[in-house]
Amino acid sequence: MSEVLVVIDHVAGEVKKPTYELLTIARRLGEPAAVFFGSPDQADAVAQKVKAYGAAKVYVVDDAQTKGFLVAPKAEALQQLAEKSSGGDGLAAILLPSTFENKEVAGRLAIKLGSGLITDAVDVQAGESGPVTTQSVFAGNFTVQAKVTHGTPIITVKPNSAAPEEADGAGTVETFDATISDAARTAQIVATQPRQSTGRPELTEAAIVVSGGRGTGGNFEPVEGFADSLGAAVGASRAAVDSGWMPHAFQVGQTGKTVSPQLYVANGISGAIQHRAGMQTSKTIVAVNKDPEAPIFELVDFGVVGDLHTVLPAATEQITVRPR
Amino acid sequence: MNIVVCVKYVPDATADRKFEDDFTVDRVGVDGLLSELDEYAVEQALQFREKREGEEIEITALTVGPEKAVDAVRKALQMGVDKGVHVLDDAIAGSDYVATSLVLAKAIEKIGAESGGADLVVCGMASTDAAGSVIPAMLAERLGLPQVTLASVIESQGDQVRIKRDNEGSTEVIGATLPIVLSVTDQSGEARYPSFKGIMAAKKKPLETFALADLGVDAGEVGLSVAWSQVEDTTERPPRTAGEIVTDEDGSGAGALVEFLASKKFI
Ligand SMILES: Cc1cc2nc3c(=O)[nH]c(=O)nc-3n(C[C@H](O)[C@H](O)[C@H](O)COP(=O)(O)OP(=O)(O)OC[C@H]3O[C@@H](n4cnc5c(N)ncnc54)[C@H](O)[C@@H]3O)c2cc1C
Numbered sequence A: 001m002s003e004v005l006v007v008i009d010h011v012a013g014e015v016k017k018p019t020y021e022l023l024t025i026a027r028r029l030g031e032p033a034a035v036f037f038g039s040p041d042q043a044d045a046v047a048q049k050v051k052a053y054g055a056a057k058v059y060v061v062d063d064a065q066t067k068g069f070l071v072a073p074k075a076e077a078l079q080q081l082a083e084k085s086s087g088g089d090g091l092a093a094i095l096l097p098s099t100f101e102n103k104e105v106a107g108r109l110a111i112k113l114g115s116g117l118i119t120d121a122v123d124v125q126a127g128e129s130g131p132v133t134t135q136s137v138f139a140g141n142f143t144v145q146a147k148v149t150h151g152t153p154i155i156t157v158k159p160n161s162a163a164p165e166e167a168d169g170a171g172t173v174e175t176f177d178a179t180i181s182d183a184a185r186t187a188q189i190v191a192t193q194p195r196q197s198t199g200r201p202e203l204t205e206a207a208i209v210v211s212g213g214r215g216t217g218g219n220f221e222p223v224e225g226f227a228d229s230l231g232a233a234v235g236a237s238r239a240a241v242d243s244g245w246m247p248h249a250f251q252v253g254q255t256g257k258t259v260s261p262q263l264y265v266a267n268g269i270s271g272a273i274q275h276r277a278g279m280q281t282s283k284t285i286v287a288v289n290k291d292p293e294a295p296i297f298e299l300v301d302f303g304v305v306g307d308l309h310t311v312l313p314a315a316t317e318q319i320t321v322r323p324r
Numbered sequence B: 001m002n003i004v005v006c007v008k009y010v011p012d013a014t015a016d017r018k019f020e021d022d023f024t025v026d027r028v029g030v031d032g033l034l035s036e037l038d039e040y041a042v043e044q045a046l047q048f049r050e051k052r053e054g055e056e057i058e059i060t061a062l063t064v065g066p067e068k069a070v071d072a073v074r075k076a077l078q079m080g081v082d083k084g085v086h087v088l089d090d091a092i093a094g095s096d097y098v099a100t101s102l103v104l105a106k107a108i109e110k111i112g113a114e115s116g117g118a119d120l121v122v123c124g125m126a127s128t129d130a131a132g133s134v135i136p137a138m139l140a141e142r143l144g145l146p147q148v149t150l151a152s153v154i155e156s157q158g159d160q161v162r163i164k165r166d167n168e169g170s171t172e173v174i175g176a177t178l179p180i181v182l183s184v185t186d187q188s189g190e191a192r193y194p195s196f197k198g199i200m201a202a203k204k205k206p207l208e209t210f211a212l213a214d215l216g217v218d219a220g221e222v223g224l225s226v227a228w229s230q231v232e233d234t235t236e237r238p239p240r241t242a243g244e245i246v247t248d249e250d251g252s253g254a255g256a257l258v259e260f261l262a263s264k265k266f267i
C-alpha cells in the first residue's frame, strides 16, 4: 500500500487532536506515515501516541534544522522526504493540518514537487483516481468536491473534519536528515512570546464555542461564565477584538478562526457575513441579541431576544445548580 | 526602490456569489471589487513609502484576472499607487493557485526588470473568494525571496524589515532583508479612502495590460484545462431551517435557553 504523509500538529511534543483526525483520514487513502518536526527527545513519546491511530511509520525531522525560520525550511524537508518515500509505491497523498503556517508550507511544497494543492478540506474520501475532498466555500454557503489531477495530492485539512478512530500501527521510528539550504533561512524569527493558556478548550477543536461581540460592551464576564458552565471555548467578533477587549487569537470569522463545533453560541454579535464565514457550518447555532432584527437570527436553531448581561448570568446560574 | 502590490478582483462577499457551469467562480455575473483584504496591502505599501521620506519609491499595483479586474487596479491607483498592470488573457481563466502564482511571479519579474527586480512585493493575507492564503508563500518560492507573511505591524530601516505577527500559539517578531515578499493582515490598520484628488489623479496614471506572451508564459501552462486541482461538483448549502426565537421577559429567556440546551443534550 502506498504511504500517506501526515504532518503532526503538536506543541512541544504534545500531540494535538487534528493529528488523530488526519491519521484517521489517511487510513482511507493508504498507509499513514506521520511526520514529526520536533525534538528527537520527544520522538518516542510522540510515536506512541500516533501509533495508536494507525501510524505505520514516524519520520522524525530534528527541528533544530527548521525552527527559527518561517515556513521555507519545512517545505524543503518535506520535499526531500516525499522524494525519498515515493521511491517504492509512490505517495498516495500528503496531508497537513490546515493552519496558516501549514497552508504556506503546502503552497511551497506544491511548486517544489509539481503537485496539485487543495486547501481547507472539511472531508477527504478515497475516490477512483485518488482522494476526493470536500471544501466549504463562500462563507459556508457552498460545498465543493475537488480532486488533485497532477502529482502527489497535497491537502490541508481543517480541524473537526473526521472523528478520530483508534487503530494499531507499527509506529516504527525513522530519523530523517533533511538538508536545509541557506536560501530557506532568510525570514528569521527574532522573538517569540507564547500566549498564556486560558485553561479553556482550544477554539478550533472545541465541541462548544461561546462568543461575544460588540454587544458585550467590553465586559466578557457573562460570556466567559456561561462558557465555563458548558466547558466551552471562548470566541469573539472582530468588533470585540478591534476594541481591544479580546486578543486576536479569539477572533472567529473570515480573518480569524473558522470553527465548526457541535454548538455555537453568539452573544451580542450581529452576524455579519465575515463573522458567518467562520461559524456558519456549526451544527447547532444559538444567539442572544437584544435586537430582534439582527441577521444572526436567520441562522439560529434557537435564539433569545434579550440583554446578554441578564440572560447569560441567569442561564449560567441555572446550569450550575442543575443536577447532572 | 520598486514596490509591487498584488491586488485581486473578487466577487462581492455581500452579494450572492455563485459558480459557472464549469465550476469556476462566476466573476462576471456577480458584482466584483478590489478584495477588501488587499486594500490593507495597498495601505501598507503606501505607508512604507510615506515612512521613508526622501527616497525614490515607485509602487505598482498588479492584478491577474478578467476584463473587469482592471477595477481593482483603478481603486489602488485612486488610493495612491503610481502605476497599474493588468495581466489579461483568456487562457488564464480557471487557473489554480499553482498557475496563478506563475503568472504573478512572471509579471513581478517583468515589472522589476528595469530596476534589477522588485524590492518589496506586498500581498493581502488571503483573497476573499479563494481564501487560500497560499499565493504569497508561492510567490516567495518562485521568486526565491524571503517570505514574511501575515504581518500586523511593519517597520523598516535601510534594507532591514521587521514585522510583528500572531501565530497559532504566540506573537512573533520576524526579521528579513529586502527584497522580500510580505503579506499583511486586517490587523495592520484601516485602509484609506480614495480622496477626490486621488480619484482625479488616477485617471492620468499609467496602466498597462500584459498578455501571457508578454510575460513569456506558454498558454498551455495555465487555465482550467491544465489545473492540477479540479472541482468536480458544487452544492449550495440548503438554507438553515428557521429556528425557535423567544423574547426574554422577566427572566424567561434564560430558562428557555437552558431547556433548549438540555433538550439537545449539551447539559
Ligand atoms: C475584510 C474584513 C474582514 C472581516 N473579518 C471578520 C472576522 O474574521 N470576524 C468578525 O467577527 N468580523 C469580521 N469583520 C467585521 C464584520 O464585518 C463586522 O463588522 C463584525 O463582525 C461586527 O461585530 P459584532 O457583531 O460584534 O458588532 P455589531 O455588528 O456592532 O453588532 C453588535 C450586536 O450586539 C447587539 N447588542 C448590543 N448590546 C447588546 C446587549 N446588551 N445584549 C445583547 N445584544 C446586544 C446588537 O443588537 C448588535 O446586533 C470583517 C470585516 C471586513 C471588512
Ligand SMILES: Nc1ncnc2c1ncn2[C@@H]1O[C@H](COP(=O)(O)O)[C@@H](O)[C@H]1O
Binding pocket: B006, B007, B008, B009, B035, B037, B038, B041, B062, B063, B064, B065, B100, B104, B122, B123, B124, B125, B126, B127, B128, B130, B131, B132, B133, B134, B135, B136
Ligand atoms: N489573481 C490575482 N491577482 C493579483 N493578486 C492576487 C491574485 N490572486 C491572489 N493574489 C494575491 O495573493 C493574496 C493571497 O491570495 P490567496 O492565496 O488566493 O488567498 C491576495 O491577497 C493577493 O494579494
